[in-house]
Amino acid sequence: MENENLIEVNHLTKVFASRGVMSKGQIKAVDDVSFSMPQEKPTILTLAGESGSGKTTIARLILGFIKPTSGKILYQGRDIWKMTKDEWVRYRKEVQAVFQDPYGAFNPLHKVDRVLTIPIRKFKLANSEEEATDLISEALGVVGLKTDEVLGKYPHQLSGGQRQRIMLARAFLLKPKLIVADEPVSMIDASLRASILNVMLDLKSKFSISFLYITHDLSTARYVSDNIIVMYLGSIMEMGPVDKVLVKPLHPYVKLLIDSVPVPDPERRWKNRIELPRIEITSQSLQTRGCKFYPRCSQRMEKCSKERPDLANVEEDRWVACHLYQ
Template sequence: MRRCSVPPGDDVVLRVENLVKHFPLKGRIPFTSGGVVKAVDGVSFDLRRGETLGVVGESGCGKTTLARMLVGLEQPTSGAVRFGESVVHEAKGRELRALRRRIQIVLQDPYTSLNPRRTIREILFQPFEIHPDVLDRRRRLDRIRDLLDLVGLDADLHLDRYPHQFSGGQRQRIGIARALALQPDVIVCDEPVSALDVSVQAQVVNLLERLQEELGVAYVFIAHDLSVVRHISDRVAVMYLGKLVETGPEASLYDTPRHPYTKALLSAVPVPEPAGRGQRQRILLTGDPPSPVNPPSGCRFRTRCWQATETCATTEPPLAAGVHPVACHFPLAA
């Protein structure tokens, strides 16, 4: 179980303010001209220095779109991602180049995130070629060797190999080394272990934790595996259909979930001890998730919620402020 070394409210490095991303459907899907996919629809949070914020939710809830906006790969429809005094999606020229150094991303698939035609030496040299002022040319090879050593790879053996000559776990380690090359303050990890075997997942997660302790980097860790998120996160944010429905410290959210959707997600997590498997109440949600093109009125979870009332259909519950906020008219008892 992790504990954040930074007190709440101190050293905010990334601030997300009412972030929205709508994708127009015109010409893409028949009979939907003029509609939009509401992939992310009003997400706000702060990320503190040295903290890990876990983001969880079903496939299609908007996690990857959120990740791409955090690093400036996707322009938001409205809202802002602030890094210090800069707004990520408004930055141009030198300001944008500086932001690229401070916010990095580790992509989901280690098989496609590395250029198959480049050696590991060339892949790790590339950040310094794009940002030549970061490090003197004569010191770059030493820095690359240090990066490989930091992620548990042998430079003498691996520098001149190609990505296809590595295992999935080794490739993800190379991706992490590339993200660390420019010494960023924030790394967005978009499903970084979902394509790996369970034993390799543990190695990569433990590596990320060790690097955070040594370097003080902050993570936004996006995943659908709640057990992995609990292991690495200081705080957890739960997404449903483009919105955050509950956030809070890892221990509080996992031990006393207050949103029905969070409780349903946690009830599906496998219990490792056979003796405890019969003690958990499994919650089966009925129906499919609503379409992000036409989400339900009021609370978006109400069509699958076992305690929804008329109020849930007419009024959208806000995500109130506090240590453990929840967007629900009838939150579960803490």
């Protein structure tokens, strides 16, 4: 079918039970989230938000590590929890993951080669040893590594940047349609970060691989992605093309976030001051009705404390969940 999306997330909700000593409760880590990524054209979609926004939970849901409380995840139109065994194997091949800590993904006792040979064996990508070697050197070349630099070495002998590139090479081996990348550069030094982001851009343009890029860092989101979703406490606040959302944000929360990103230029320092909360908004005092950002919002209205705003289509390709725009 031609009009199916690559990934479609429908009313996705994930509730975790919190078993505190003092309180028992439920935390809605992901709260009725819907979005999609197109099939026809490779795109990089950023899922941005602060800690506790639910962005990593969405990644784990899409990768099938955890089951949604309600809602669906469709891959090319098929519900990932209703797939046949064959469909699931294909899904696991076509949707790959890269994580924040490029050290944790390696077994320190094994040479890094193993990370590349295992998927070849598991998914029977090569018919001979020779073919396997060719695949590996192609994949390493694509991510800008030379075989003799990295093969035969142990993880601790490589830099974080090299290790993260090997993880991208590993994902590339499987010719995926989508890579879910959860904070892939946040532990990488600045001088090496740019080259990892450039590898992502290359994989998109040359090999038609889409990315779901999960990050708290809006500057790298601007650099690498086409579209962005900004989340707050489990809900989407704003969604649209990155060049619009990050340049002219609509939602007061997104405005506050962007205003707080430090500009790397001493001549453009913050002029106004911000006040941090004097005492914390704890999960108990969380807005159960109304807008989740209500307690912190500078433009709040009476309505906002009572009615939760829907994610509404306010411009051609932009969506905002805020009563100011409804």
